[in-house]
Amino acid sequence: MKRASLLIVLVMLASMMAACGSLAAVGGGTTIKIVSSLPRTGSSKGQSDSIVNAIKQRLEEAQYKACDGKITLSYEDMDDATAAAGKWDAAQEASNANKAAGDADVMVYLGTFNSGAAKISIPILNQAGLVMISPANTYPGLTKPGKGEADEPAKYYPNGTHNYARVVPADDLQGAAAARWAQSLGAKSVYVLDDTELYGKGVADVFDATAKELGLDVKAHDGIDGKASDYRALAAKIVAAAPDMVYYGGITQNNAGQLLKDIRAEGFTGKFMGPDGIYESAFVEAAGADAEGVYATFGGVPADKLEGAAAKWYADYKAKYNAEPEVYAVYGYEAANVAVNAINTVCKKDRAAILGAVMGTKDFKGILGTWSFDANGDTSLTAMSGAQVKGGKFEFVQPIK
Amino acid sequence: MATMRPRAIRTVPWRLLGQIAVVIFCLLFLAIPFVEMVKAMIADPQLLARQLLIGVTNGAYIALIALGYTLVYGIVELINFAHGDLYMLGAFFSLSLIGTFSLTTDTPWSIRAPILIVVLIATMAFTAGVNMLVDRWAYRRLRGIGSRMASLISAIGISFVFQNLGLLWGYLRFPFMHGVMGSNAVAPKSFPALLPSVNLFAGTGVRFGAKDLIVVGVSVVLLIGLYLFVSKTRLGKAMRATAQDRDAAALMGIDVNRTISLAFVLGGALAGASGMLVGLYNGTAVFDMGFTAGLRSFTAAVLGGIGNIVGAMLGGLLIGIISALSDQYISTKWTNAVVFGILVIILVFRPTGLLGDDTVQKA
Structure with missing residues (x-):
């Protein structure tokens, strides 16, 4: 009951926001609508705020x-998270995708933030022939054959053509980079954990495989229950295995803070590393003092280390919003950039033409440099960075080769 | 003929067949892994000891939450689904007070200990009050109409209300709380490590911290206190009488509504105490923590025999120990399956739980 009424309120709010969005688009001949679907509620809000800012x-x-x-462009900012879940919600993402597919004005779908959510919306948009550009999904199986499950990525594209592209490097790069970084930090043995979600398990599997190739001793690979009250028994098991490093593939919202606290409380003094899913202030807050020294990897380079066009973007963003952009903001900008570029190229309101233009992006001079989408829809950029928590916040340490 | 058919069906010994099936299943699929597990346990006795101690401490706090379920069920036969979420509100309330008093790990013990006790009492009073009001406003009205389902469904509703209250609580930004709620409303909140984590078994290779002892100690004290209250005092007698036969108790001059209110007050106080204790012990609180904790604890209450106080403690300990051993020797992702599998097996052999009494079930 409570949930239902909450949903009604959310729907009302969303439609009010939609009304505001379309007001902005009054005037001009043809109107093309760009929508984004990101977790606007919950602890990913910090990240999605700055992505939306960059799109705008x-x-x-x-x-x-x-x-x-x-052509007049209009923009609608959709939320794929619910307050009750505190993070992205499958039903909400499906409803966003269906809404966009059913709206004849919508030509570009920007999103999602979470790979699990993309898994739901790609097939829906695929059947509607609508192009989708993600600023943040990193699960390899969404695009790359042979990197995920056996039936991936074909099962996401029921009509056969790829309609999905991403401007961030995927986790087959991130997981491998993390393993190489772990080795260069001096770790000889690792204990791999994941949150059993699509993204977390994906990146942890790549880390696991690469670590073994590099000759690191992978003590064990366990999946955790993201809703458990505590992880004390698992922590004791880890301490008994005595690894140099614990690698957690997953997101903050699946109890990463509690996990780290319990591992430290059991007396583990080694290193703790995670992917970009924990590279956010919400993780540092949840883990409290234990977050100090935690390593995280992420695609690209941090905003204040960008060069050239991106450095100008960074300065403009700070001037406009008076805030530091979070790590995915630059990708939000680049996703919108590709979309606008494609619309300019085809110059007509046609889903198929715009889809073709986006997927065929070659030698695009974006703010991240000159890059292309390959046949799968993956970016040709492969830069990876490493960060560490110092003095209560994540700080850039080094680019990872 | 029509009257004969049900009798004929009843003569099939379903329960016996079920038990035989479970035994065969266990022998076929679990015998070899079980032998492997025992070998691993013998190979590293210190690790086994540590895992058993973790099981006991986790079991103690599961039992503490389970006591609230079992107490209310014992009196009004209502499965109070909102109990887990009340426990979450207890954690949030105590965290807010801890922030208000700006307790940190640097606060000296002479100040920290008395304030923590004050916070504990305030939290227990808060959750007890909330639970009593919910009983008065929601459950009491439904009690007279003869359908226990109505109360049950409204308990689920209250659980959602509490969960959303917890969600809103995260938005509280009063300056006097010193930012304990963090910058993000729905993200997990961090408790400062206020309980001492000194290893009491230092030098033995086994870890058992002072805070583990505190959790076990508080749980055992509350368990014994509750047991004595119910079995030895006049009010406890009134509660037992109300549980046995509400009408007869009313005829004997017992104020039934007040007695039931008392059960909710006690249950609420227990939820508050466990919320604060577990918050301090585990170190984080999040608005949906009540669901998982509640499910585990309710399972513990059912396992031990719902309505039975000692049973709740036994059920909590069993679940704690089984989870710890499963995390260590099987795999964390199988732990939920193992716990609930064992629940199924035990209920097949003892449908009323380990210490449950058939006569308590009035249905």
């Missing part, structure tokens, strides 16, 4: 026009 920044630079003013 790109659209405002275009003055919400494309094709020399012949």
Whole structure:
């Protein structure tokens, strides 16, 4: 009952926001709508706020026009998280995708943040022939054959053509980079954990495999229950195995803070590393003092270390929003950038043409450099960075080769 | 003919067949892994000891939450699904007070200990009050209509209300709370490590911290206190009388509504105490923590025999120890399956739980 009424309120709010969005688009001939579906509620809000800001920044630079003013752009910011879940919700993501698919004005779907959510919306949008560009999904199986399950990625594309591209490097790169970094940090043995979600298990599996190839001793690989009250018994098991490092593939919202606290409380003094799923302030807050010294990897380079066009973007963003962009903001900008570029290229309101233009992006001069999408929809950029918690916040340490 | 058919069905010994099936299943599939597990246990006795101690401490706090379920069920036969979420509210309330008094790990013990006790009492009073009001406003109205289902469903509703209250609680940004709620409303909140974690068994290769002892100690004290209260005092007698036969108790001059209220007050106080204790012990609190904790604890209460105080403690200990051993010797991702599998097996042989009494079930 409570949930139902909450949903009604959310739907009302969403439709009010939609109304505001379309007001902005009054005037001009043809209107093309760009939507984004990101977790706007819950602890990923910090990240999604700055992605949405960056998307708006790109659209405002275009003055919400494309094709020399012949096309008016409008933007709708959809939420795929629910307050009750505290993170992305499968039903909400499906409803966003269906809404976008059913709206004839929508030509580009930006999102999602979580790979598990993309798994749900890609097939829906695929059947509607709508292009989807993700600023943050890193699970390899969404695009790359042979990197995920046997039937991936074909099962996400029921009509046969790829309609999904991402501007971030995938986790087959991140997991491998993390394993190489672990080795260069001096770890000889690792204990691998994952949160059993698509993204977390994906990156942990790659880490596990690469670590073995590099000759590291992988003590064990366990999946954790993200809703458990504590992980004390698991922590004792880890301490007994005495690894140099614990690698956790997963997101903060699956109890990463509690996990780290319990491992430290059991007397583990080695290193703790995670992927970009824990590279956020919510993780540092949840783990409290124990977060100090934790390592995290992420795709690309941090905003304040960017060069060239990206450095200018960074300065503009800070001037406009008076805040530091989170790590995925630059990808939010680049995703919108690719979308606007494709609309300018085809210069007509046609899902198939725009889809073709986005997927065929070659030698694109974006703010991240000059890059292309390959046949699977993956970016040709492969930069990875490492960060560590110092003095209560994540700080950039080094780029990882 | 029509009257004969049900009798004929009843003569099939379903329960016996079920028991035989379970035994065959266990022998076929679990015998070899079990032998392997025992070998691993013998190979590292210190690790086994540590895991057993973890099981006992986790079991103690599971039992503490389970006591609340069992107490209310014993009196009004209502499975109070909101209990787990009340426990979460207890954790949030105590965290807010800890922030208000700005307790940190640097606070000296002479100040920290008395304040913690004050916070504990305040938290227990808060959750007891909330539970009593919920009983008065929601359950009491439904008690007269003869359908226990109505109360049960409203308990689930209250559980959602509490969960959303916890969600809203995360938005509280009063300056006097010194930012204990963090910058993100729905993210897990961090408790400062206020309980001492000195290893009491230092030098033996086994870890048993002072805070583990505190959790076990508080749980055992509350268990014994509750047991004595119910079995020795006049009010406890009134509670037992109400549990046995509400109408007869009313005829003997017992104020039934007040007695039931008392059960909710006690259950609420237990939820508050466990919320604060577990918050301090585990170190984080999140608005949906009540669901998992509640499910585990309710399972413990059913395992031990719902309505039975000693049974709740036994059920909690069993679940704690089984989970710890399963995490160590099987795999964490199988732990839930193992715990609930064992629940099924035990209920096949003892449908009323380990210490449950058939006569208590009035249905």
